[in-house]
Amino acid sequence: MDISFFLRHVHGDVARFDPDRPALSLEDDEPVTYRQLGERTHAYARELLDLGVGAGDRVGILMYNSVEYWIAYFAITRIGAIAVRLNFRLGVEELDYVLNDSGAIVLLGDGELLARLSRLRSVVPVRHHVAFGPEEDRPSWAQPWSHLERGDTAPLDLPLPTAEQGAMIMYTSGTTGRPKGVLWSHGTTTWWAALQVMEWRFDESSVTMVTGPLYHIGGLENYVLPTLAMGGHGVMLRSKNFDLGRTLDLVERLEVTDLLLFPVMINQLVERDADEVDLSSLRRIFTGGDALMPSVCERLEHRVPGADLIQLYGLTEGTPMATCSAPGMGYARPASVGRAYPFVEVSVRDDAGEPVAPGTVGEIWTRSPANSLGYWNKPEATAETFTDGWCHTGDLGLVTDGTLSIAGRKKDMIRSGGENISPAEIEDVLLRHPAVVDAAVVGVPDPVFVEAVCAVVVINDVPVTEEELVEHCRSHLAGFKKPRRVVFVTELPRTPSQKIQKFRLRDMIATGAIAGS
Known part of the structure; x- marks a missing residue:
């Protein structure tokens, strides 16, 4: 199975749902339908082929949140190339490092972001730059993104990528130092979407909103990709300057059912004076990254009584969310990050790699079909982190009554x-x-x-x-x-x-x- 399944299953003689349903939107902008998403993906893919991109080549994405980001991702992976998702907050030296480390030959980026990279053009492997956004922001040496739109929108007559082929490189977020490129395959990605569908039963009525950047798994593979698998509607916030009031207004107006809020955002929500915003459409609030204090959980339950709180744990290398709260558990057991997902194994080990007794702190190991392939061009680091399919997370935790609690990072x-x-x-x-x-x-x-x-x-x-x-x-x-x-x-x-x-x-x-x- 490959990533283009998320577009293919909408079309053809046995389509699973109406291709003219809304697929993706940036806040409350006019949504792109599944039909439009597929057609524009084919157009982008043809133009990337004309730029010389082939199977296994790396294509960088340095863009703010947008529907075009998704189209670029689907187009890159459809032709068997590898999408390198770049953090737009990185400095020039950091981008120099990741572009050279990944070997990206084409860079798709918002014009104002590409403009910062003028002095890197001679020292990175990028051969073609394509600028998105307003024409006035486009550097003279970059092609306009409209060129990607001019391709034929018919499906490509090109072999589908295999499940084992690389699909995406994401650089670790850097809680312990310099980033490493984590390599995902088509199989890893499709499995991960399937696991979320199994756990949360997304369907055509799902309206899922993410509040993070698309260069992060929490903005693309988590929540929205499984929503697309089931014919729902994925909503993104614009990048930069998060505003809780604006977000809550969108929840009401779009009747959002599933919402990602990081702990700092939830802290803002419970501190916010009660207002007239109607949040009754919410079925679930997802959160993770840092601990959510019990007092905050209690206040959130009173603030949004109809929404279940889902606390999560995972990492880019070893299943993005390895555990999650069962229904009602997020409020009842706020210190826990829940139990393992379907087809995910979690084990707490000592320094010798042996499982410890329940209630004992040790390093968390995870294993699933959604684990990454390892680190890009770093076999030694890969060997240190992965053993017989298990990922050593570097996080400390303990298991009690079948649920996991986090005790901190091993180095913390x-x-x-x-x-x-x-x-x-x-x-x-x-x-x-x-x-x-x-x-x-x-x-x-x-x-x-x-x-x-x-x-x-x-x-x-x-x-x-x-x-x-x-x-x-x-x-x-x-x-x-x-x-x-x-x-x-x-x-x-x-x-x-x-x-x-x-x-x-x-x-x-x-x-x-x-x-x-």
Whole structure:
């Protein structure tokens, strides 16, 4: 099975549903139908072939959220090429690295993003640039995206890719350092959509909205791709400047049934004064990336009583969402990220790779037909991360009553004075303080304790001191777990999937870029 199935099953003599149904839309813009999505994909694919793209070649996508992003993705994968999904927030040097690492020969990008890469043209393998967006933003050396639209819209007479062929490279979001390209196949992708359909029963009535960028799995493969498999309608937000009020208005107007909200967005929602927005269409709110505090879950249930909360855990390398809350579990057991998906195995292992007893913390391993193929051009890193089909996630967790709870990243565990300290436990306590709206806890070098607990917090307009926050932690935790230092910042560095980048916090503290109060 290949990715073009998501378009093929709408057409032909035995179509599964009406091809003139809405398929994709950018917010409340006019939707593109399944018929239009297929026709435009064929046109783009023909023009990519004319640019010299063939099976196995890499084509970069450096674009803001748009329907055209999806069409480019489907066109690249239809001809057997590999879509390299690039984070538009990367700096020029970082893009230099990923373009050279992936070997992309064509780059599709929004004009204003391509304009930043002028000085890279001689040092990257890209031979053709195609600019999307307003004509005035297009660099003179890039072709206009309208060229992709001029191709024949009839289906291609071209062999379909096999399930084993590479389809997409996504660079890891960087919670531990420099990114690595994770390679997905056509089989990985179609399996992953199927697993979500099995779990959540998307259908033609589904209107699924994602709030993240399409270069991330949480914006494309998660939620929307399985919605397309069942004839539903996928909705994207415009890139940049997320606005909760605007998002909720769209939920009401489009009658959204399934909504992705990252924990920081849910925090905003429960803090928001009750308004007249009707959210009764919501069946599910998906969330993941960071822990959601029990008090927030309780307030969310009162705020949107008709919507189930689905907490999730996974990673790009080893099943994007390996576990999820069962119905009702997201509210009833907020500390848990649920049980394994259909056809997904989850195991908690010790440092020797042996399974540990229930209730014991260890490294989470995952195995499923939706695991990636490994890292692009990095066989040693692939061998370190994958064993007999199992992905070593680098995350710590424990299983109780058949459900998984996260204990932090393996490298995030703080070893202080001979004790292992979980940052998540301290973060939970900090977030209970009325002045704290966001918090991260890291270990910093200490001459006495080897590592000391350092809390980095974002506060609201409630006055609070470092001493008060330390005392607040002392009143809830063992003395050795209290922060020995508190740093106040205006925001925490996060990945596109909203995971806190703790390695950046450590670097910022070490270099004095941020300091204690």
